[in-house]
Amino acid sequence: MIQHKKRHQGNGLSLGRKLADHGFAWLAFGCTFLAMALLLLFFIRLGFDVNSWFKIMPERIAKFNLEIERKALEFDEETKRELDALAREKETRIKQDPNNADSLAIRYDKVINKKIEDRAKTKLEIESNLNTDKRSDVSCFGMLIHFISAGPSSQPQDAGIKAALLSSLLLGAITIIAAIPLGVATAIYLEEYRAQSWIGAILQLNVNNLAGVPSIMYAILGAYVFVELIFKPLESPAIAARNTLGGGLTLALLVLPIIIVSTQEAIRAVPVSLRHASLALGASRWQTIWKIVIPSSLPGILTGMILALSRAMGEAAPLVLFGAALYVNFSPSLFSRFTALPMQIYSWSDDPDPAFHYNAALASAILITMLLGLNSIAIFFRYFVQQKLKG
């Protein structure tokens, strides 16, 4: 295609046409960069919210520390008060009934001793809780580390994303392991075996439609197949009905069209002459595919894989429907219940306590950093590595 860099302007251009031409050029420029400006605005806003998190959370931590210290002090006072009350009661009862003074004294002493023991035990518990709950490290770095390594909590300043982050990584791994072989196989079948037949046309139409099916539909499918049909009958203490494996497989179905389409594009870009050369040398069809076509289209397949991974890790709708738990305070494994980073963001954003919203902002920032990193790699592959291979 020829690039028209110079503006073509006739001599007899009327003012109206000239204005329309210039005006539209600026309008078009503005519209295009509006999207970029929105992106910038978005990041600035998120930055402000994350900044507020670093300001608000130390205050909440200090407040919470004071509160638990006060509770411990109050507990001591309460113990003292209760013991005094018991001692007074003992005296009055002995005065009222001097005949049974000895047995009453023994009974009361027993009660008092038990009380002292109980309170001492509770006190120990409270003190150990005090030591674990009380947080002294309020530096930015320390708080960030706590946020990443802590489990969920009803206290916004204590809540963290450890379980969510681990779940998300596990889900992403399951998704890719399940979806890549299926997606690549489908793309090969479509492009190498059924490129110009009616079966290929139907499969292609179906793949294109699947790409447009709302993600919530996959959730209904996953909830039915993986929960109702497969894992509910197998349910046991070791296997939860709504487990990470099922969630990952649901996401795999969701990203399958992405992998198929990008692999197809990559396979189409491999020159036919390479295949002919391989066949002419006596290679079979599969040998040609395995040794020639797949290696040549590897960057495209990788691009699809990364895009699929980033989609799977950012998607929350299927997991909401699948029944991902919101309060997971253990490290998730293949057959345990699970949560996910986007789910955590969703539940925090929906929380009435505004302090949780800042948690949502920080978790969003972490998720976006991860996903944009992945997407940048994919875009780099698509625009530079593939261009180079095409020659």
Place this chain on the structure above:
Amino acid sequence: MESDRKINEIPPTRKLPPAPAFRISEWFIEWGLFLSAFLSIGITIAIAWIVFSGTYQFFSDPDVSIKYFFTGTEWTAGFEGAKYSILPLLAGTMMVAVIAGLLALPIGLISAIYLSEYASKPVRLLVKPTLELLAGIPTVVYGYFAVFAITPLLEKFIPGLDPVTNQLSGGIVVAIMILPMIASLSEDAMRMVPGSLREASYALGATKFETSTKIVVPAALSGILASFLLAISRAIGETMAVTLACGGQPKLTLDPREGLATMTGFIARIAQGDVQHGTTLFNSLFAVAAVLFIITLTMNMLAQWILTKYRQVYQ
């Protein structure tokens, strides 16, 4: 000579000749590949089967009437004497889609024109990946953005805006979400228009504006329309951002300042609660999903049909 002619006659097709000899391993591989390809059709069939059998159960409930479902005005699922009419939920979804479409379609198209006709190569190489990055932001984060950034901003300008959930903020974030899709797909379509058409137009004395709008856009119309349809279908199927931004109140109103539950939002909220399987409330989820499935599938099929039917093949 004879064999030379035959080699030259091999059409430049990508359909390959069959392998020289039948090999059992090749046969197994082909069937293995076929099975995995068939899985994708299986997904479609399974989704349709689950959704429509659930819908059948929903309508076979004596409390539910099909007539009220399509013509009624109230959706009070989960309450005493529940009434099930899809219209309030449909209104919520459509309002988001219309707001998003009104904002994103013109801006996306103009961006596509700029990228295809006006932008220099470095600018295009910079803008297109950035637009794709915009598309890579998870939808739940867009929902956060709608609730905590767009709604407070809109509140300053629009009196009577619901400060917690409203359709307007939902529509705006969905517009931001579908904008890159429209711009990118339309730009691809416009780039397929051959340069000779533009040159002919310039030779007749047309300005760049006239060439873009009267030659390039009509020539790429099938691709542009398809991108619009796909984007609107995406807006209708969008879940998390809309659930956060628009809330869960099914109402039949045309006021975008209020928060209306959308179809996807209803499904997400029902699924979150512990609803007993097999109840009418749970089955209503399938009925809503069926409507959603039919709408999005129709739009996608229409887009595919436009693309194949009206595709202009240029040399």
